[in-house]
Amino acid sequence: MFADKVAIAHKWITAGHSVTFVLRIVGVSRSTYYYQLTHEPKPRTTSGGRPATQYTYTHDGSKVSDEQVKEWIMNAVAGDGFAYGYLKLTYVLKREYQLVINKKKVYRLCKELGILKQQRQIKSKYPRRLARNRDIMAPNQLWEVDIKYGYVHGEDRFFFVRSYIDVFDRQTADYHIGLHCEATEAVDTLKRALWKRRLLDQSVLPVIRSDNGPQFVSLAFESTCEQLGIEHERIPPRTPNMNAHIESFHRLLEDDCLSRYEFESYELAYKAVVDFMDYYNNRRLHSSLHYLPPEFNKQHYETGLTPKTNVKESLRLR
Incomplete structure (x- = not known):
């Protein structure tokens, strides 16, 4: 975002317009403008965020492969957790296997296994109107x-x-x-x-x-x-x-x-x-x-x- 603004600002500044005026118009500070001109952006090696790991830690520091975690998830779904969503499955993994794992990873593993439960449809809710005193002077009121x-x-x-x-x-x-x-x-x-x-x-x-x-x-x-x-x-x-x-x-x-x-x-x-x-x-x-x-x-x-x-x-x- 800043790179695009800096490129636009640089185009007009090199054309002879005032640096202060152009930077105020595009909304970029002077320090940001000169920093972007003198520093090359580092290429991204991933699509975004940290790369996904293939293992999970337990509380004692041991590593457990994702394939083992998936097996535990399927065992839970085959037993008492047949109706659980990914959030409750996260707590099952934490309590029964002492995993240090968050709901986002469990969501990803459940998605890979194809066992994500469908989200409930949210029904429209209508405001409740409480009964009040009325003057009834004719039929059909x-x-x-x-x-x-x-x-x-x-x-x-x-x-x-x-x-x-x-x-x-x-x-x-x-x-x-x-x-x-x-x-x-x-x-x-x-x-x-x-x-x-x-x-x-x-x-x-x-x-x-x-x-x-x-x-x-x-x-x-x-x-x-x-x-x-x-x-x-x-x-x-x-x-x-x-x-x-x-x-x-x-x-x-x-x-x-x-x-x-x-x-x-x-x-x-x-x-x-x-x-x-x-x-x-x-x-x-x-x-x-x-x-x-x-x-x-x-x-x-x-x-x-x-x-x-x-x-x-x-x-x-x-």
Whole structure:
């Protein structure tokens, strides 16, 4: 780098320009300039750095060939170190064979042996937005989501019910019943709920509030919320009161449906949950909604009717 700058400076200085002016322009000191002119650079004998040795020392000063070190590495990989990377293998060599060796050399030896483990893919992380107090004055402003477990006695297995509930009108925007509980299903249910409420093409979408379950902290769910322009907030650990409406709904699901029957098959459990959802959304009287079932939304848009309870107070951290 300095040699290139000195060569440029020398070209302009020999052309008659001021030494001080040229050196200030190229950023080279006067002493460096004259040193480079009077000293020939030494040719490099290697490609860079010290040449690699073919042996390693032990703590008592003995030399161990790299071929022996490679054999020890393979023995470790064939035994308890089958899942170790080069860093842990370095500690194995130090402790079991008293080698004076660093991780860089072990990396090189592992690379020569072709046993380097693939690096883990770093997943995108999304900032966690904590749930906060909100004034809920209309439908589709805040949805709460959670998962409820049911049991099929006749088949001795569990099934899952994932529900999105609108905090304002207490209706389930949509739900999913299945034998698996994966992030992709949470995404599909969310999109279906938005489609049912004709919100997919709207600029303002509901805030989604959830706990810290693996489905809701997953890359699939977070990236979908980001793509749709949805704000996803998560309640702090051990604060189910901040998801009070979905917790209350799932208690009703447990008391009025899941605990009433001993299901002999998954099909019977599925039908019972579907029937309960239809009853809850379309016929059940809600005391907080002036004992109105689906007519509540109609009267809200016509007359401005709001729930009897103070939604803001019910969402306050306790």
